[in-house]
Amino acid sequence: MVNLKIPHVFVLLTAIIFVFSLLSYVIPSGKFETKKEKLADGVTRAVLVPGTYHKLKKNISFKGLIIQQPNTKDGVTPTSLIGFLSAIPKGMKKAASIIFFIFLVGGVFGILDKTGTIVAIINTLLKYSKKSHLLLTVICMLTIGIAGSTIGAGEELIPLVPVFLMVSSSLGLDKIYGLAILYMSSQIGFAAATTNPFTVQVAQSIAQVPLCSGMSFRILFFICTMTVTILYVLRYAKKVKADPANSYVYTKGNEEEENLIHAENSSVELQKSHIITAVVAIIVFALAITAVQLLGWWLSEMSGAFLLIGIVAAILGHLSVDETASAFVSGMKDMTVAALVVGFATGIQVVLNNTQTMDTLIFYASGTLQHIPQYLAAVGMFVFQVFLNFFIPSGSGQAAVTMPLMAPLADVLHISRQTAVFAFTCGDGFSNTVIPTSGILMAMLSLAKITYTKWLKFMLPLFGLLFLLSSIFLIIAVFIGY
Numbered sequence: 001m002v003n004l005k006i007p008h009v010f011v012l013l014t015a016i017i018f019v020f021s022l023l024s025y026v027i028p029s030g031k032f033e034t035k036k037e038k039l040a041d042g043v044t045r046a047v048l049v050p051g052t053y054h055k056l057k058k059n060i061s062f063k064g065l066i067i068q069q070p071n072t073k074d075g076v077t078p079t080s081l082i083g084f085l086s087a088i089p090k091g092m093k094k095a096a097s098i099i100f101f102i103f104l105v106g107g108v109f110g111i112l113d114k115t116g117t118i119v120a121i122i123n124t125l126l127k128y129s130k131k132s133h134l135l136l137t138v139i140c141m142l143t144i145g146i147a148g149s150t151i152g153a154g155e156e157l158i159p160l161v162p163v164f165l166m167v168s169s170s171l172g173l174d175k176i177y178g179l180a181i182l183y184m185s186s187q188i189g190f191a192a193a194t195t196n197p198f199t200v201q202v203a204q205s206i207a208q209v210p211l212c213s214g215m216s217f218r219i220l221f222f223i224c225t226m227t228v229t230i231l232y233v234l235r236y237a238k239k240v241k242a243d244p245a246n247s248y249v250y251t252k253g254n255e256e257e258e259n260l261i262h263a264e265n266s267s268v269e270l271q272k273s274h275i276i277t278a279v280v281a282i283i284v285f286a287l288a289i290t291a292v293q294l295l296g297w298w299l300s301e302m303s304g305a306f307l308l309i310g311i312v313a314a315i316l317g318h319l320s321v322d323e324t325a326s327a328f329v330s331g332m333k334d335m336t337v338a339a340l341v342v343g344f345a346t347g348i349q350v351v352l353n354n355t356q357t358m359d360t361l362i363f364y365a366s367g368t369l370q371h372i373p374q375y376l377a378a379v380g381m382f383v384f385q386v387f388l389n390f391f392i393p394s395g396s397g398q399a400a401v402t403m404p405l406m407a408p409l410a411d412v413l414h415i416s417r418q419t420a421v422f423a424f425t426c427g428d429g430f431s432n433t434v435i436p437t438s439g440i441l442m443a444m445l446s447l448a449k450i451t452y453t454k455w456l457k458f459m460l461p462l463f464g465l466l467f468l469l470s471s472i473f474l475i476i477a478v479f480i481g482y
């Protein structure tokens with residue numbers, strides 16, 4: 001078997017941007033007309049108008065090969081050399097709010113780590129669970145999965161990676177297990193959406209389906225997908241426990257010391273200050289999440305809430321001003337690669353949007369669904385969303401782009417719009433676990449120091465199971481007229 005070696009994440013994402021820059025000369029440019037609509041998440045978005053797609057001519061010139069020329073009313077300039085190189089900084093600018101959120105929250109976790117709160121809580125959890133990875137896995141994955149399914153927890157969980165790596169190493173398991181508890185449960189919950197405001201509510205709003213309708217079917221789907229995922233993770237843990245060589249990140253003689261709880265920390269006892277800090281952190285985080293839903297808060301306000309947690313932790317931990325600042329900077333340093341990965345991944349969207357090739361991909365892919373049988377068409381919608389998620393790894397963004405086409409197409413195919421929404425949430429969510437354009441995935445892999453190749457070895461079998469389960473539920477949805 002050939003051992004495929006995936007390059008560093010920055011090299012991989014830059015290569016993808018370069019490929020799409022070249023393809024901008026080949027893929028026809030075109031666009032749909034758009035209209036502004038205020039959707040269920042409270043944000044006004046540009047929504048595509050079905051039946052308005054038209055091609056645009058390519059403005060190709062020798063000068064345009066080097067220096068990016070502006071698009072005209074009827075023509076589009078493919079990506080030039082300068083356009084390719086500037087796509088990354090433009091992606092950084094576009095994703096600035098997420099990037100700075102990751103930096104700031106990383107700094108706050110640096111303060112929490114300095115106070116010993118994180119290690120003390122982990123030691124206590126391990127003590128009362130009697131080092132049972134089974135109990136911890138089920139509790140943690142269900143809790144995080146519900147958060148992903150209901151409130152769409154995603155980016156805000158990135159800084160928690162080091163915490164779950166410490167949990168996994170304390171249990172004698174590997175980094176993939178620790179990351180899977182956090183990332184897999186949040187993304188599976190995100191995909192098996194019940195009230196997720198960023199996917200199901202936005203999609204239902206565009207498709208003109210009553211918000212939060214069809215709940216029982218989605219709850220059943222959530223239970224099934226989380227059960228499959230938890231069993232898969234536990235099975236992997238059992239294999240690694242039996243023989244560490246079964247780990248996908250196992251290297252003989254390498255104990256991965258950067259992720260182990262050092263001996264001097266393993267004896268940290270839970271103190272009153274740790275408990276108060278943890279309670280304050282949970283309350284502030286819960287209030288911030290509630291404000292996201294009710295007051296329209298987003299990453300800037302969330303960052304401010306985390307800074308409050310850091311200040312309280314520093315005071316309760318009796319840290320000096322210099323110690324607090326040093327811990328904050330150290331925490332931000334640990335997040336450098338993870339934060340910048342988000343900007344690199346966003347650079348791909350910059351190229352696709354500037355060359356107006358995204359609408360062309362959507363137009364041709366959606367058109368083919370009209371020529372296949374009803375049951376296959378429902379699964380085809382799911383496959384279409386999986387394909388498109390590679391280019392638009394954003395739940396609400398993908399909903400705004402595809403649902404205006406999928407909803408009327410469902411009418412033509414005599415498939416309920418509710419089923420079209422379900423196909424969207426499945427396709428958008430599950431593929432985030434394997435696509436290299438997902439900023440959250442690549443950021444977490446960078447933090448965990450897990451290569452993309454090794455992650456795929458772990459994830460692809462589970463992705464196949466979830467793909468099959470989604471297809472079965474879609475066929476059932478068509479059969480029962482969901």
